[in-house]
Amino acid sequence: MKRFWLGFIIVIFIGLMSACAGTRAIMQTAPSAPKKATALPAITAQTAGQWENQKPDIAAQLQTHIYGDMPAVEGAARVEAIHPVAQAAFNNSANISEWTITPRGDIDPFTVVMLMPADILPGETPPIILTQNFCPNHNVIPVDGISKPKRAGFSCEGNGPMSDVFGYFFGRYIMTPPVEMIMNRGYALAVVYPPDFVPDDAVAAAPILSTLSQSDNRTGAIMAWAWQASRIMDAIEESGEFGDVIAYGHSRYGKSALVAAAYDPRIDGVIAHQSGTGGASLSRSKPGETVKLVTEGYPHWFTPKYADYADDQSALPVDQHQLLALIAPRPIMLGNAKRDVWSDPEGAFRAAMGASPAYALYGSEGLTAIKLTEFKPEDDIAFWMRPGTHGVVEEDWPAFLDFLDAHFK
């Protein structure tokens, strides 16, 4: 019976998907080498000092035209409680606790699951990967004692068809990263489900987005989720238990991981996997998902002004290479897949090329790959493109960890 329903859902899903532009994009492949080089406006600063002076203006432009207000900060977020959850879980590799964090006095607390490598020695402070996830925390880390989300949102419950279909289409690690592999390589993990803070739905998100906005330039959910990552950063910093902090996210959370690092200099590196439009891919003159499609499909992700560029993307005064450049010289890994033209790997590669002059100002080369298929984990902008489609598959995490080892070990 279960097979019948699974088959039925897959047939309906394929039927629906074939009507949409995203599926048509799967039929195409990204080129192996960039077709155009120019990412405009070019980064023209001549010294790191000049660039540091220009950064606030670029950060403000990205807020005005794309992401909306960065919410106000009232001191560091408060850690209300730390609950031990499990010792030596995931085959003896991880000690798990749950932190309850209040991000600001007028906003509800949220929970973050923290996983520490079980073999850590006293006084050791491992690097930590701060992950924003598609599924609620108790699904991502299926261990007894982890709180369920307050809001009934997207569910990846148990062995239900939704989680089977989800895994089938979006890869083995779409829900749970390979925890044991990550622990054994010496990295801690923070796990959070952003829709429990700002729902991933235009109507449901509206009240909290207006609370977070500082002006008419309404905060978009991507900016809000980035701000949430910064509040988790407050807690990580206060604990003194961890070393470097790397923001990780896939797709919409790849967008928020980049924004988090761009606006929070305490974040030491980023892995943005298939972050696409509004993430690492250039908004101007792009294949795959256009500004029109992303703002129609997900109006709550951005400030409303971004939609003004739906019919003329080239009129945008800022572009995504400038977002990457705000992160310079901290290491960035951009994950991609050859058949994920919807996320526009070529646009991400050209953004990496366009950001590299900012890296050069700090004595880093940024991206040195010439082809999209050349993975150089030690580069400060490392570009990864594997075969296949959108999702987090078996070969992705080993590549992410190679990048992390090259920069944070």
Ligand code: GCU
């Ligand atoms: C949609 C959306 C993308 C986004 C993706 C995801 O495909 O169009 O912009 O990156 O969802 O988050 O999975």
